[in-house]
Amino acid sequence: MLIGFDIGNTHIVTGIYTKNAKQLTSFRIATNANLTEDQYFSYLKTLSDFKHIDLKKINSVVISSVVPNLTNIFKFLSIKYFDTKPLVINSKIKLPFTFSNKIESPSAMGADRIVDISEAMFKYPDKNEIIIIDFGTATTFEIVKNNTYLGGCILPGVNMSIDALFSKTSKLPKVRFEKPETVLGRNTIEHINTGIYYGAIGQIKELITQYKAHLDSPYIISTGGVGKIISHEIDEIDEYIETLAVDGLYSLYQYNKKI
Numbered sequence: 001m002l003i004g005f006d007i008g009n010t011h012i013v014t015g016i017y018t019k020n021a022k023q024l025t026s027f028r029i030a031t032n033a034n035l036t037e038d039q040y041f042s043y044l045k046t047l048s049d050f051k052h053i054d055l056k057k058i059n060s061v062v063i064s065s066v067v068p069n070l071t072n073i074f075k076f077l078s079i080k081y082f083d084t085k086p087l088v089i090n091s092k093i094k095l096p097f098t099f100s101n102k103i104e105s106p107s108a109m110g111a112d113r114i115v116d117i118s119e120a121m122f123k124y125p126d127k128n129e130i131i132i133i134d135f136g137t138a139t140t141f142e143i144v145k146n147n148t149y150l151g152g153c154i155l156p157g158v159n160m161s162i163d164a165l166f167s168k169t170s171k172l173p174k175v176r177f178e179k180p181e182t183v184l185g186r187n188t189i190e191h192i193n194t195g196i197y198y199g200a201i202g203q204i205k206e207l208i209t210q211y212k213a214h215l216d217s218p219y220i221i222s223t224g225g226v227g228k229i230i231s232h233e234i235d236e237i238d239e240y241i242e243t244l245a246v247d248g249l250y251s252l253y254q255y256n257k258k259i
């Protein structure tokens with residue numbers, strides 16, 4: 001059995017798979033760089049017990065992390081509790097795509113972005129042009145053409161914008177990300193809601209327009225926590241794949257280790 005950890009700046013999404021790619025379970029725990037490998041293991045144990053999954057059967061581990069401190073913690077966890085050295089995702093492992101020679105430092109690229117791109121390649125080998133939008137703590141765009149990564153961008157995640165507006169002002173409340181009843185806000189909360197909601201949609205639509213100018217007819221995939229809500233509002237997005245990253249962990253492990 002394989003366990004995969006997608007360690008983001010807000011959440012750690014964990015997937016447990018059998019050898020023949022069946023996902024036994026997946027769960028989401030908060031990212032906390034202060035926790036130890038023993039504390040994280042206690043989460044895993046509780047959650048897998050609930051699903052009657054025997055963690056002792058895990059003999060393969062894969063880690064995608066954009067939180068360096070936790071990369072080390074989960075390496076310790078892998079050795080201490082699963083007695084195995086994990087596959088740690090980075091630009092140097094075997095990948096189903098190449099980086100354009102214009103990309104200055106592939107090694108600086110977030111592992112989550114590498115996993116997103118890889119899984120899109122595995123899922124859609126027949127599509128020549130793919131745009132991937134990951135609505136994470138930050139929102140990221142990846143542009144791939146003929147299996148070559150051309151580039152992308154990074155912008156503040158939706159909830160980061162909400163948190164920033166709340167934390168940097170004295171009188172503005174924190175709102176949830178949701179579609180307002182009207183764009184003519186009738187109170188402060190509706191004003192914030194409308195600004196955040198349509199501001200986020202506008203940003204994404206504009207960036208899609210910019211990237212489409214460099215492509216013919218890209219297939220546009222979205223993923224990430226907030227992606228579930230915002231993707232419905234953006235017609236240009238062809239498919240929302242909630243499990244892109246966690247599926248990509250399994251695929252990349254298999255592609256590198258042949259379990």
Ligand SMILES: Nc1ncnc2c1ncn2[C@@H]1O[C@H](COP(=O)(O)OP(=O)(O)O)[C@@H](O)[C@H]1O
Nearest residue numbers: 008009010011012135136137138159224225226
């Ligand atoms: N199921 C969900 N529904 C709505 N928002 C979510 C959901 N899961 C996560 N989020 C929010 O989406 C944002 C990004 O989540 P996630 O993609 O897990 O981030 P990261 O990978 O950066 O840790 C966070 O602000 C999180 O609170």
Ligand SMILES: CC(C)(COP(=O)(O)O)[C@@H](O)C(=O)NCCC(=O)O
Nearest residue numbers: 008009066108109110112136137138
């Ligand atoms: C852009 C990110 C913060 C997104 O991470 P997330 O929103 O999933 O927490 C992460 O991919 C990252 O730290 N990247 C390193 C810089 C780069 O990708 O160029």
Ligand SMILES: [K+]
Nearest residue numbers: 008112134136
């Ligand atoms: K992410």
